[in-house]
Amino acid sequence: MTLEEKVIDIIMEQLDVSREECVPEASFQNDLGADSLDLIELIMGMEENFGMQIADDELEKISTVRDVIDFLKSKGIS
Amino acid sequence: MKRRVVITGLGAVTPLGNSVKETWEGVCAGRSGIGKITKFDTTGYKTKIAGELKHFDPLNFVGKKELHRLDDFIVYALASAQMALDDAALTIDNAIAERVGVIIGSAIGGLATLEREKETIINAGPQKVFLFTIPAVLANHGAGQVSIRFGAKGPINCPVTACAAGTNAVGDSFRIISHGYADVMIAGGAEAAVSPLCIAGFNVMKAISVNNDYPEKASRPFDRDRDGFVVSEGCGILILEELSFARNRGARIYAEVVGYGSTSDAFHMVAPPPGHEGAARCMQLALEEAGMSPAEIDYINAHGTSTPLNDVYETEAIRTVFGKHSKAIAVSSTKSMTGHLLGAAGGVEAMIAVKSVYEGIIPPTINLDHPDPACDLDYVPHKPRKKEINTAMSNTFGFGGVNAVLIVKKFSE
Numbered sequence: 001m002t003l004e005e006k007v008i009d010i011i012m013e014q015l016d017v018s019r020e021e022c023v024p025e026a027s028f029q030n031d032l033g034a035d036s037l038d039l040i041e042l043i044m045g046m047e048e049n050f051g052m053q054i055a056d057d058e059l060e061k062i063s064t065v066r067d068v069i070d071f072l073k074s075k076g077i078s
Numbered sequence: 079m080k081r082r083v084v085i086t087g088l089g090a091v092t093p094l095g096n097s098v099k100e101t102w103e104g105v106c107a108g109r110s111g112i113g114k115i116t117k118f119d120t121t122g123y124k125t126k127i128a129g130e131l132k133h134f135d136p137l138n139f140v141g142k143k144e145l146h147r148l149d150d151f152i153v154y155a156l157a158s159a160q161m162a163l164d165d166a167a168l169t170i171d172n173a174i175a176e177r178v179g180v181i182i183g184s185a186i187g188g189l190a191t192l193e194r195e196k197e198t199i200i201n202a203g204p205q206k207v208f209l210f211t212i213p214a215v216l217a218n219h220g221a222g223q224v225s226i227r228f229g230a231k232g233p234i235n236c237p238v239t240a241c242a243a244g245t246n247a248v249g250d251s252f253r254i255i256s257h258g259y260a261d262v263m264i265a266g267g268a269e270a271a272v273s274p275l276c277i278a279g280f281n282v283m284k285a286i287s288v289n290n291d292y293p294e295k296a297s298r299p300f301d302r303d304r305d306g307f308v309v310s311e312g313c314g315i316l317i318l319e320e321l322s323f324a325r326n327r328g329a330r331i332y333a334e335v336v337g338y339g340s341t342s343d344a345f346h347m348v349a350p351p352p353g354h355e356g357a358a359r360c361m362q363l364a365l366e367e368a369g370m371s372p373a374e375i376d377y378i379n380a381h382g383t384s385t386p387l388n389d390v391y392e393t394e395a396i397r398t399v400f401g402k403h404s405k406a407i408a409v410s411s412t413k414s415m416t417g418h419l420l421g422a423a424g425g426v427e428a429m430i431a432v433k434s435v436y437e438g439i440i441p442p443t444i445n446l447d448h449p450d451p452a453c454d455l456d457y458v459p460h461k462p463r464k465k466e467i468n469t470a471m472s473n474t475f476g477f478g479g480v481n482a483v484l485i486v487k488k489f490s491e
Contacts, residue, residue: 014143015143016141016142016143037209037210040209041209041210044206044209048206
């Protein structure tokens, strides 16, 4: 399973959205119906699944599906 | 001028079934809902039995994402409120939203979530705690989630008055409508406390039955061999409406709420006083509000927990209030079948009192094989009784010396 697939699976599970909705440019808050707590929960899910920590200042840069994938790649996760 | 308040909808999930219909059929059949605990491993626990819901599918009532965030007691409240509103054929639109309130009591709220997340702190550290821990644990979130889901914008509250919470919720809702602060109230109690801490906590107090080999016989109110109550989970919700509001929309009326009593023992942390003066006074106050004499009560749905103390003291309190008439009243404890739903008991038992008036059937007290000599009333043993009932009283008493009593009456113009 590729990194993209893993990330999208987590998003689908946690936000209860379809695969079709999880396009790279989809915004969590504007397109996927997430509120601020959903977003925190999603990030906690990513930390759990990929065994890493996302600092609060890095969190502010994450707003779309692509942002999460790019961030994980920048941490050397594949 | 006080306004009249009627009941137009009922909803419930209990150990006897996942609807009012199944629960009512269960109590009329004298069926026990008690069984082995499946919610956690009971190795090392003195009590291994409880009244759990069976085959309840939460996804019939909440989405997958929502389910994962809510404690069970909130899910039970949402399910029961949905069924009660459907039963009342009531849709809350913008025109009435601000006149619809919610009061759903709970004794201990999201205890199971609290226990689980304390383990998360111990095992994985404080940063790993479930994001929705606090809203899942808060006892008022049964009422909160129901108001959000159905758009009820009127008064909201959550009595946390132990085993009287459900009755306080219905009684306070009755007064809110009667005094004009709302036209409709969604009222009852929700509980999901079949959890390690709850069972262990009641066990060390010797408050609950240890009759693990015969779960269906464990809850035996007024019987000489009773050895404590049985913890159960579930929810009971009633829709209360101001009479003309109900009439104008052509609602079916089950019964009228006519009296409510609320008193405190001011005596002991968990024990009732001998003779249970606080309970007697509570029944008297409800009768006064209803403008009724004791002889007008046909049926009492007793608190009847199956603890050694309660059943004798409640009997004494009934004798105090009803005097000679006490022998002529049918008194039954449906906890013999449902077990004790703690903060939800008052909601479920108010529903049963309403159904008994509406259907003309008194559910029995099962397992009353050898009545305690100190318990000498007509407890409707073993079998239900068909009888025209004009008025029913529902008693609930809680730790902390809380007493709450409700009186419902067959509706007539």
